[in-house]
Amino acid sequence: MQRRITRILAVASVLGLSLTACGGGGSGGSEAQDAAKSARGPITVWYSNNEQEVAWGKAMVQSWNSAHPDQQVTGQEIPAGKSSEEVIGAAITAGTAPCLVFNTAPSAVGQFQRQGGLVNLASFPDGESYITERSGDVAKQYQSSDGGYYQLPWKSNPVMIFYNKDLFKKAGLDPDNPQLALYDQFLDAARKIKSSGAAKYAINPAPTSEFYQSQFDFIPLYSAESGGKQIVADGKATFNDPAGLAVANFWKTIYAEGLAGKETVQGDAFASKVAAMSIVGPWAVAVYKGKVNWGAVPVPTSTGMPIGDIHTFSDAKNIGLFSACANQGTAWDVLKFATSSEQDSALLTETGQMPIRKDLSATYADYFAKNPSYKEFGELASRTVEVPGGPNTVEMLQTLRDAYTKSVISGQGDLTQTFNEAADKVTSLAGRG
């Protein structure tokens, strides 16, 4: 048996050594990419698998196909996987990525770009002008450090605090004009909800360790408290500044007093009335319609900032054009078609998500007049904050999350020191970018 194990190890070692000769990428392929940029023909696009976006995607594809019989688009939902980003990353490596993905998370774009999987949209003659004219200043947050655009800013879901009016009433709070703008007011309301037994928790963000969870507890409040800062600015982590520590201490109080749960709640805590509040984007309007008697307010700040000054996390999903696409000319045309004023209107109507357009509220004034529940989301859309760009975004977010779960949710160690250490690591990651 010993001899057999030795043989197995030897074979494995030989295999490993023999492979040291392989690896590396293939040849450049830039000529092929240049040719593909003007090529036209059939393409495939992927879109998200939620019901409303599938409906919009199908209608958009049908509309394009009826006008372009020689450049047919095949639309399909993103294949199932642990996450869309994992599926797209694997497709890039395998060379099977579609031409367009209408569900590209900004946090993953840096890695896709590093993989050579994305086309720089600014390399199309009208690329940069189209993006900046459509999205205005917000577009800058999506610009790569090399000046290119490897994603088209498409739609955002500016997050707000949803509250259950019935549970607020039960807790003796004013359901039509809840006082939730200041941290102190928010904490008072939360304590009343808990002590009255109106709900088990006042609010229940996911207390788990996944890197993206900070986008739905710390980052929205930090965006507001800091007046619109990203967690990394000019290559340096910012979240350990006074605004970041104020936000972290606010959440620490919430957890320490049991106003939010430290355990995973199965299902939707807000819909099941386990929690009286939730941090969500406009997609929630359709989801909770008829299930919860809800109202919405901006995220709180320590000074009770007026809504007109509030910034929040974007929860954006963008569009990537992938280098595996043979007919990139058609893909660019479809991309512009899918983000035209008409299609953005259709997207807004079908999904309630906010197209990343400058003057959104004015452009679709009729829609917001007919659908007042979306009005504040529309106003917030111009003041959304994105996660930092670059290939190390996920590692930065994981570092922040680890510090947050330890010092805020579990309440262990010195919060300031833990955040400072995390900030140092994030700054070093930003420098590696």
Added chain:
Amino acid sequence: MATSTTAPAAVAPSVREPRSRTRRGVRSNPLGWIFSAPYLVFIALVFAYPLGFAVYMSFHDYFFTAPGVTVPRPFVGLENYTAALTDPAVRQSFVNVAVFLVINVPLTVVLSLVLASLLDRAVHAKAFLRVSFYLPYLTSSVAVVGVWLFLFNGGGIVNRVLGPLAPDPSWLVNERWAMPSIALFVTWKGLGFYILLYLAALQNVAKDLYEAAATDGASRWQSFVNVTIPSLRPATVLVLILAIITGANLFTEPYLLTGGGGPNGASRSPVLVMYQEGIEQGQPGYAAAIGVLLVIGTLVLSYLSNRFAGGRES
């Protein structure tokens, strides 16, 4: 059987034995090799090549790219290994999986051995009991994790039964109890498979041995200790090694049960760290180094299990 009686004839073939045996095998059993070929190719492509490639990746600043993209992937020597061994998160993950194995492996061996022996003697509802034990193994972890979350959360049945003895914070969000809870879950889930292995092995234990023990006046317990356990030694080695290998590859349970290895990394396993570093954070070279360390650790543990539990029979 033909045997050689002269010394030179006895020495010469032994030197060339492996080579000549292989040649003889191919010549005398071509059909056998043809039938084995698909499996050998499968092993080479699906197991050996990825393993070798992982070793290669672990010595480079490697990342995945689109086909045709040229990027530098410099040789970094032992840098990934040094980084992994000095990374507190990686070290903690190895401690976590050690805690898991210390609980899971003995529990698996003892429970499956005892339950298989009892099932082997069961007269009534034998099939029902076998299916009942096997069902969790067949069911996806994703499906049964929900039940365990319900059982072990703060207001769950387990805590209600325990009352004041229930830990605070509750099991899955308690740094001390998260990994033992996962170990218990995995033991319960995999038990049916190991019981099946023992049941199969029990069919090969000669009945004469039990009769002889009974004639000598041995009690049931003495028969179990002196006949059953020694007779099942090869099966026990197999169960040990399989439990160590599957335990070392722990991923789904901490990913789902404790929300990504929480609380504070207390249930983060090396494979979960590999997933986070290699897939989520785009550092497959670093993840491969962690993987190679894990393979080495698993090989050592498997070898020791075989060495000490297998006895001379191996």
